[in-house]
Amino acid sequence: MTIPEAQETIFNMLKRAICESVEVTMVNKGAIKITTPFIDWKGYPVFIYVTKEGKITDGGNTINQLKSLKVEVNFEEWLFKEDFFDRYQIEQIRGCLEPKQPESPESILSYLQGIARIPSFFEPKPIYSSADNFPSIARKFAMEALIEVYQKPDSVENRQWATAYIRPRSVPLQSGIEVHSDMSPQNENVMIKIISHASSSSSDKRQHVAYNVLDPLLWKQENKKVQFYALLQNKEDYPRDSRELLEAEAEGIIETKDSESKFEIAKILIEV
């Protein structure tokens, strides 16, 4: 086939650019890292390692990444897995992906294209459940409350001012243990606990409430001035015995569902 000169120039330029973008680096344990022009799901170049014994491997990169994105189970149960591995000449050896025919350049190229594609088949599952999420929501709520109640303009400086009050605080006790407040009120004898897990099972809720009541109880044994406040979304979300425990031990329960709660939490953080 004869290609006209203008087109051949572009073809040669592209071929050279692709070849020149393959890079090699010496890495740990005497291995080399070969970086390719392919880009993975997060915009980072796809790479493989070659060990000092000449074995080609991804060094656990693909499967460890799937674990971190919490999609390893989806990958293991992926109905196309066997066909995909066959088509792209991939072999799974313990936690690493290796080429099936390491002596064949075509097979290695298929392997590279395959490992480049795998993570993009699975949507990452960030930790983002309502049970886990409430502490962040509660802190944001308290920050907005401080800015609103104390009528400060919503600026970076004022958010930093408010952040100092919504950070967790540790209190070392004379007994040697440390107790923790989920926020840092102006009054050093005040402890605020964020009660979350509203959508968890009843036993989890009981355990969570009991665990959070323990810190103020321990602190009160050493310091009679301690005041404990619980911040939660809705008291009715918790079992009756947990509600009674909170009512017995806490100086106040602030429910974010109430219209007055912003005012209450702001006052506890600054003025109690």
Place this chain on the structure above:
Amino acid sequence: MSKRKYPPPIRLYPPIYEAWLKEDPKMVEGGPLVLISNENTDSDDENSAILLDYKMESEILPPHYAENLIIHGHSTQYEGFNLWVTVIGFDYLLMAHRTHYGDPFITVDGRTLDNNPHFHELDYYKLERKGRPATRYQVTDSLNPDINSAELLEAFMQHYYIDDGRTENVKLPDRPFKKQKGLDDYT
């Protein structure tokens, strides 16, 4: 037939990215961040760790970035632990590498370093390859070559104001078992 109109997305212009780097706090949902062990491939490496992906908040990034922002991390057998802040459906915005192999690199404050832990920021002011932002290396005082994965995460969170509500320092993961290295292990 009239075409449905969507509001144009706000692009991630350099000043927005730079303001996001300084955003304080960057809250993590469902925290605190915990490193877990990888019992499969490289449990003989004390620094091997996995950070499950957590959702991060931002009030500065455009909504389509902020709504899809995660922090995650994992190790490889030959380069150790790396951390990422990635936009799901797009590209990474920040990285932390425990190692650096290859040519020495120059930090943002002009130092030339070899194999040293470092953070990768994007440099939108210096576009490479006609469109992709270049990378710039940030090395803080706490990033010494002997740092472990937990210390890298701790330094990263501190430098970029990432707040996961923790009250204690990040710990290395507990190893569920130790690999047998020879018969001596059982004598």
